[in-house]
Amino acid sequence: MKARYKYCIYPNHIQITKLNQLFGCCRYVWNQSLAHCNQLYINGIRVVGK
16 A cells, blocks of 8 residues: 655755755765766666666
8 A cells, every 4th residue: 555645845944955955965976976977878778776
């Protein structure tokens, strides 16, 4: 059985700032990882996922 929950959050100004920083860091790491994988692909190196 899968349960599903839906939440609404109402962050204050400080929490909004912290969330923006967190998501900015996540976006940066994702983009760097994607660029690295793309470079490996261009170089013909096959990456096998788990």
